[in-house]
Amino acid sequence: MQQLIILIVLFLIYGLFAALSPAFRSGSTLTSIFDASYYVGFLALGVTFVIITAGIDLSIGTSMMCAAITGGVVYNQLHAPLWVALLVILAMATAVGCLNGFLVAKLKLPSFIATLGTMMITRGLSSILSNVQTETFPLRGTSDGWYKSIFRTSGDFPTGAIVLIGVAILCAIILNKTRTGRYIFAIGSNREATRLSGVNVVRSEAMAYIIAGFCAGLAGIAYAATYTTIMPGSGAGFEMDGIAAVVVGGTSLAGGVGSILGTLIGTFIMTVLKVGLPYLNLQPHYQIFITGFVVILAVYADIYRNRKKNQ
Numbered sequence: 001m002q003q004l005i006i007l008i009v010l011f012l013i014y015g016l017f018a019a020l021s022p023a024f025r026s027g028s029t030l031t032s033i034f035d036a037s038y039y040v041g042f043l044a045l046g047v048t049f050v051i052i053t054a055g056i057d058l059s060i061g062t063s064m065m066c067a068a069i070t071g072g073v074v075y076n077q078l079h080a081p082l083w084v085a086l087l088v089i090l091a092m093a094t095a096v097g098c099l100n101g102f103l104v105a106k107l108k109l110p111s112f113i114a115t116l117g118t119m120m121i122t123r124g125l126s127s128i129l130s131n132v133q134t135e136t137f138p139l140r141g142t143s144d145g146w147y148k149s150i151f152r153t154s155g156d157f158p159t160g161a162i163v164l165i166g167v168a169i170l171c172a173i174i175l176n177k178t179r180t181g182r183y184i185f186a187i188g189s190n191r192e193a194t195r196l197s198g199v200n201v202v203r204s205e206a207m208a209y210i211i212a213g214f215c216a217g218l219a220g221i222a223y224a225a226t227y228t229t230i231m232p233g234s235g236a237g238f239e240m241d242g243i244a245a246v247v248v249g250g251t252s253l254a255g256g257v258g259s260i261l262g263t264l265i266g267t268f269i270m271t272v273l274k275v276g277l278p279y280l281n282l283q284p285h286y287q288i289f290i291t292g293f294v295v296i297l298a299v300y301a302d303i304y305r306n307r308k309k310n311q
Contacts, residue, residue, distance in 0.1 A: 002250045006265050013269060017276035024279045034158040037271040038151060038222040039064065041164045041264065043242030044249070045171050046097075046215025048263045049208040051246055052175075054188045054255025055104060055111035057209060059096060059118040060216045061238030066122035067092035068220035069230045072135025082144040089224075090217035096122055097213015101206030119236070127232040134231055137224045151225035160222065165264075167218060172260040174211070184208050188255025244291065245270045248298040254306060269294075 017024045043060050050057045067089045075085035096118055103114035138144035151160050175181035183204035186194040195201045219242075224230060249266025251258030273294065277287040 003259065003262050003265065006248065006250060006262060006269065010265055010269050010272065013272050013276070017272065017279060021276075021279035024276055029275065029279075031158075033268070033271050033275045034161050035226045036275055037267050038160045038164055038226060039219040039238075040241045040245060040271060041267040042167065042215045042219035042222055043238065044245035044263045044267050045168055045260065046212035046219075047239075047242050048171070048246050048249075048251055048258055048260060049175065049184055049211045050111070051243070051251050051253060052184055052188045052255060052258040053205055053208050054191075054253075055205070055208070056115065056243070056253075057100060057212050058112065058115040058239050059100060059122055060212060060219075060242055061240075062119045062122040062126070062235035063093050063096040063213060064216045064220040064223060064238060065230060065235030066096070066126040066129075067217050068224050069126045069130050069135050069232055071220070071224070072137060072230050073129055075137070076135055082138065082147065086147065086221055089220045090214065093217030093220060094210060094213045097210040097216070098206075100213065101209035104209060105202045105205035119239070123233055123236060126235070130232045132232050134229055136229050139228060147221070148225045151222045160225070163222075167215070168260050168264050171211075171215075175258075175260060180204055180207055185256055188252075188257070190256075241270060241274075244295045244298075247295055247302070250298075250302070252302050252306065253299065254302075 023029070043064065047057050047060055070092045071085040071089035074080045074088045075082055080088075100111075100115055100118055103109045103118070104111045107114075138147075140148045149159055151163060175184065183194065183199050183201075184207070186197075186199065187201055187205055191201060245266040246258070246263050247253065247266070248269050249259070249262035249264070251262060270291070273291055274287065277290060282290075
């Protein structure tokens with residue numbers, strides 16, 4: 001029922017923008033919505049696992065950009081093949097996820113503090129590795145531009161959406177059909193009871209951060225495919241887009257509750273807002289204000305639902 005409600009909200013928001021702005025109804029706008037949803041969607045899918053454990057990962061945005069700029073350095077300055085650079089992006093972001101998992105699950109640092117630290121580390125590291133130089137990925141139509149047709153809309157066909165949905169299905173299987181997924185839910189519901197039942201809490205909790213890191217690597221590739229140019233030291237704030245999509249999609253910040261489908265719907269709600277608000281001639285600060293208001297409503301709805309459940 002909750003997923004049905006947020007799906008209705010998505011259609012209502014889209015319909016509202018279409019009614020208020022004829023230009024919003026164009027096919028190019030729909031393409032923009034899809035293209036903007038890919039990197040946000042990958043970030044959101046990964047951080048869903050972390051939030052279900054009652055944790056948070058503030059490093060996914062800067063990790064995404066650090067991994068992307070590292071791949072750009074490997075491609076442009078070391079002249080490695082593009083496929084090697086893309087693997088480097090995945091490896092770099094996954095390594096950050098492993099570090100987060102070690103800090104939170106093994107050393108038992110608060111997830112907010114640990115990932116705040118890795119957020120600053122990756123933000124600075126991207127500038128160090130690139131020597132504060134912008135990195136550019138191949139354009140569509142060049143010999144190495146094939147990756148763009150995979151991770152963004154190709155013509156009128158949203159190939160990137162196919163990849164996003166495929167990753168979402170894989171994440172849903174891991175979360176709902178595997179032992180790791182069940183343990184992640186259990187940790188979010190009651191960590192101590194899960195530990196006393198014999199579950200390796202450290203391994204399962206760390207796995208949530210590793211998955212978030214891997215998905216941040218996919219987001220880095222999707223971002224490079226969509227926008228081509230990667231700026232050093234960037235990425236701060238992108239984590240809020242992913243976390244907001246998860247919260248709007250119904251995953252509880254208290255842990256133990258969440259779904260991949262809800263996250264996917266939440267992603268499109270956030271991207272429709274991001275793409276649609278400029279059509280109403282609203283300046284960026286108004287867009288941020290409205291988006292923040294939507295997130296607050298979603299959090300309050302989660303708190304209200306939990307109160308009703310406990311009565």
